[in-house]
Amino acid sequence: MPPALDKLEQRIRELTGLIDQLRDENDSFRRAAAELNDQVSSEDALEQIEQLRRENSRQRKLLVTADKRLGSVLEELEKLVDGGKT
Numbered sequence: 001m002p003p004a005l006d007k008l009e010q011r012i013r014e015l016t017g018l019i020d021q022l023r024d025e026n027d028s029f030r031r032a033a034a035e036l037n038d039q040v041s042s043e044d045a046l047e048q049i050e051q052l053r054r055e056n057s058r059q060r061k062l063l064v065t066a067d068k069r070l071g072s073v074l075e076e077l078e079k080l081v082d083g084g085k086t
Helices: 004-039 042-085
Strands: none
Touching: 004 042
16 A cells, blocks of 8 residues: 555544544543532532533534544545546
8 A cells, every 4th residue: 555545544543533532532521411410519510511511512623623634534545546546
């Protein structure tokens, strides 16, 4: 496999790993928010849940960015593969 394709394949693996990590973190934040509901006063819980929502929103934005980057890498990979066929 040409070095450029190897590099792209490695980058795809990295981005896919990042997406998986962000999903796991997002799930952890959701679980933590649910647990907080049971453990602290309503006011404290609402404040902490709001903080978790903001963090969840930030994580989702990172996930979207990583997904877009992965899409771009895949497009470049397709171009390289298609270019190698001609």
